[in-house]
Amino acid sequence: MKEVKIKKSSGSLLLKISILCMAGFFAFLITTQQFQIAEKKNHLGKIREDMQTQLVKNEELQHSLDNEQDMKEYAERTARNDYNYAKPDERVYINIGGVE
DSSP states (O other): OOOOOOOOOSHHHHHHHHHHHHHHHHHHHHHHHHHHHHHHHHHHHHHHHHHHHHHHHHOOOOHHHHHHHHHHHHHHHHHHHHHHOOOOOOOOOOTTTOOO
């Protein structure tokens, strides 16, 4: 009886190429996700800074609301600066020279 020798292939070329493509694809996914994570961390840092700024403003407003006299001054200052209101019989002078 003859022995049949079977050649063992070290792997097909198509399998090697597909494994290499998959490895490249996963490397690409990982790098893009790392960039997205870095962007989101920067955005989170900006949001936290904005939140801290808003908390300080809220504390100032709460402090001014706690004191009734401060509340009256705040309302008057807001009316004058934001809405250009004036008291009755008050003369408002406007500098048309452009220099303040």
